[in-house]
Amino acid sequence: MGRTVGIDLGTTNSEVAIVENGQARVLPGDDGDLMLPSCVGFSDTGKLVVGREALRQYAAAPDRTVRSIKRWMGTDHKTTLRVGGTESDETRDYLPHEISAMILRALKQRAETTLGEDVTQAVITVPAYFTDAQRQATKTAGEIAGLEVLQIINEPTAAALTYDVRSEETEQVLVYDLGGGTFDVSVVEITGDVTEVLASHGNNRLGGDDFDRRLQLHLAERFRQTHSVDVPDDLATQARLLRAAEQVKITLSSHAFASVREAFLGSKGKTALHLETEIARSDFEELIRPLLEETLEAIDRALADADLEPEDLDRVILVGGSTRIPLVQQMVEEHLGQSPVDGVQPDLCVALGAALQAGVLMGEAVEAILVDVIPHSLGISAAVTTPIGVMPGFFSVIIPRNSVVPVSRSEIYSTVSDDQPAVEIEIFQGENQVAEENVPLGSYRVEGLAPGPAGSHQIEVNFDFDLNGILTVTTTEKGKGQQGTLVVNYEGIQRLSSHELKQARADLDALFEADETIATAAIPLDPELTALIERAQQSLTTLAPEQAEELQNLLDQLETAIAIGETDPIADLQEELADFLYYATTNNP
Numbered sequence: 387m388g389r390t391v392g393i394d395l396g397t398t399n400s401e402v403a404i405v406e407n408g409q410a411r412v413l414p415g416d417d418g419d420l421m422l423p424s425c426v427g428f429s430d431t432g433k434l435v436v437g438r439e440a441l442r443q444y445a446a447a448p449d450r451t452v453r454s455i456k457r458w459m460g461t462d463h464k465t466t467l468r469v470g471g472t473e474s475d476e477t478r479d480y481l482p483h484e485i486s487a488m489i490l491r492a493l494k495q496r497a498e499t500t501l502g503e504d505v506t507q508a509v510i511t512v513p514a515y516f517t518d519a520q521r522q523a524t525k526t527a528g529e530i531a532g533l534e535v536l537q538i539i540n541e542p543t544a545a546a547l548t549y550d551v552r553s554e555e556t557e558q559v560l561v562y563d564l565g566g567g568t569f570d571v572s573v574v575e576i577t578g579d580v581t582e583v584l585a586s587h588g589n590n591r592l593g594g595d596d597f598d599r600r601l602q603l604h605l606a607e608r609f610r611q612t613h614s615v616d617v618p619d620d621l622a623t624q625a626r627l628l629r630a631a632e633q634v635k636i637t638l639s640s641h642a643f644a645s646v647r648e649a650f651l652g653s654k655g656k657t658a659l660h661l662e663t664e665i666a667r668s669d670f671e672e673l674i675r676p677l678l679e680e681t682l683e684a685i686d687r688a689l690a691d692a693d694l695e696p697e698d699l700d701r702v703i704l705v706g707g708s709t710r711i712p713l714v715q716q717m718v719e720e721h722l723g724q725s726p727v728d729g730v731q732p733d734l735c736v737a738l739g740a741a742l743q744a745g746v747l748m749g750e751a752v753e754a755i756l757v758d759v760i761p762h763s764l765g766i767s768a769a770v771t772t773p774i775g776v777m778p779g780f781f782s783v784i785i786p787r788n789s790v791v792p793v794s795r796s797e798i799y800s801t802v803s804d805d806q807p808a809v810e811i812e813i814f815q816g817e818n819q820v821a822e823e824n825v826p827l828g829s830y831r832v833e834g835l836a837p838g839p840a841g842s843h844q845i846e847v848n849f850d851f852d853l854n855g856i857l858t859v860t861t862t863e864k865g866k867g868q869q870g871t872l873v874v875n876y877e878g879i880q881r882l883s884s885h886e887l888k889q890a891r892a893d894l895d896a897l898f899e900a901d902e903t904i905a906t907a908a909i910p911l912d913p914e915l916t917a918l919i920e921r922a923q924q925s926l927t928t929l930a931p932e933q934a935e936e937l938q939n940l941l942d943q944l945e946t947a948i949a950i951g952e953t954d955p956i957a958d959l960q961e962e963l964a965d966f967l968y969y970a971t972t973n974n975p
């Protein structure tokens with residue numbers, strides 16, 4: 387018999403997880419990505435593609451690609467897909483469970499490749515409101531994919547399992563799940579191994595995709611205001627704008643503002659027009675607030691149906707990628723009067739819970755799930771204003787200890803004296819309020835600040851701590867763009883089970899002596915980027931002077947980013963360059 391896995395078959399993304407040595411973990415694909423976009427298609431040569439590759443072709447080839455099939459599960463809705471790149475190519479009809487089977491098959495394959503053994507059985511999750519027909523269709527999809535479906539469990543139940551809700555006491559738990567395309571809120575009652583869904587509400591047409599679309603319209607309006615022309619209404623341009631909108635949204639979850647630069651988005655006569663603007667988190671929050679208010683009404687309905695008041699809830703759990711948005715957390719907390727539990731990543735906890743359940747069914751000693759935490763707070767030295775004047779040297783925490791990694795947080799600081807020409811960013815780890823009493827990790831200066839009164843320059847300091855224990859510190863002067871980056875190799879990451887986590891949270895201070903070294907970034911250039919730069923350099927001679935100048939400017943920015951080893955800007959500029967070349971060469975055959 388092969389291995390048993392837990393699967394979150396989501397509307398936007400799906401994941402597969404296993405239990406190993408009593409602990410659950412999500413398995414990555416070849417690309418290292420833990421999430422597989424729930425998207426299926428045929429390439430222009432007729433090859434079946436599932437996941438990111440399918441998602442990439444979605445905008446350009448909607449007749450060969452399908453996403454969000456979960457909405458149709460349990461119905462006989464047919465999806466017609468063209469199998470190949472030309473109009474004359476054959477089309478085929480698929481039922482929803484047949485498409486879902488392809489996603490499940492891809493997950494099974496992912497697990498088999500990672501584990502090096504057969505995967506034959508699975509626990510699969512579904513929304514609490516799924517009917518019998520929808521559950522049956524999910525089971526059938528699993529069987530088509532070559533999996534014996536041991537159990538179909540509710541997503542909120544799976545999420546709750548990852549939070550150790552297995553006590554003998556009865557607990558009332560509210561699970562708020564906001565993903566890419568759907569929103570559900572469930573109230574579950576858990577006693578030992580028995581979980582009962584008391585009430586469930588939601589909107590299966592509300593999620594992060596709606597936020598992206600609102601932001602897309604907002605960006606289009608900014609473009610129109612700047613240039614007095616509309617963004618072209620063609621599929622490719624709108625797809626670019628939507629992609630930029632999603633990126634801005636994600637950036638704003640950890641930054642107070644995000645800059646957008648989409649070169650050559652439109653034209654006026656022969657003049658190329660670019661979208662260059664900055665979006666503040668507060669702008670974005672105003673766009674999505676009405677949608678989030680709807681989710682609060684659903685919470686009230688679910689609580690009323692369960693005959694409970696907010697204060698009856700023992701825990702509030704956030705699930706789904708869109709709950710990473712700070713305003714979501716804030717509104718749920720204010721509405722319910724308690725903060726959601728902090729712990730497992732919101733987009734992985736359903737899959738982890740499914741794996742735990744699979745482990746239980748297989749009789750394994752399932753204890754916990756794997757959580758990586760930062761054992762010491764990370765921050766910078768800053769001055770604070772007190773009644774007796776400005777006091778320097780305070781430790782301003784940016785990432786609090788015990789944060790689950792990966793984590794990205796930022797804070798905004800202002801200059802404290804008039805005409806202050808520079809700001810020293812000194813990074814420390816520790817818990818002492820006096821910065822110098824903590825362990826220094828590195829420092830650098832942000833220079834060249836224009837003269838101005840105290841407080842006139844706002845500098846955002848962003849800490850990005852990844853799964854490999856790398857801390858990247860980035861400073862951005864508001865309105866001016868990025869100023870500097872420092873990469874710190876931080877070895878002190880710990881792997882804890884969630885049981886151990888609780889214990890460890892109490893005595894972490896004593897646990898750890900960091901062995902950190904400071905390194906500057908050295909990023910090997912990937913061959914795709916090298917080829918792109920070569921292609922761009924060749925195009926310089928064939929383009930109209932105005933476009934050539936724009937291209938040279940992009941190449942210069944890229945060269946600077948590569949020289950100082952800024953990973954994110956390199957990726958952004960690479961994408962911008964690819965878009966530019968695509969556009970410029972399509973319009974100048």
Ligand code: AMP
Nearest residue numbers: 398399565566594636639706707708710
């Ligand atoms: P899920 O369906 O749970 O996989 O969630 C997918 C949705 O979460 C998509 O709309 C993503 O754009 C969104 N998402 C993922 N990460 C973030 C983030 N850091 N901030 C805001 N939205 C995010």
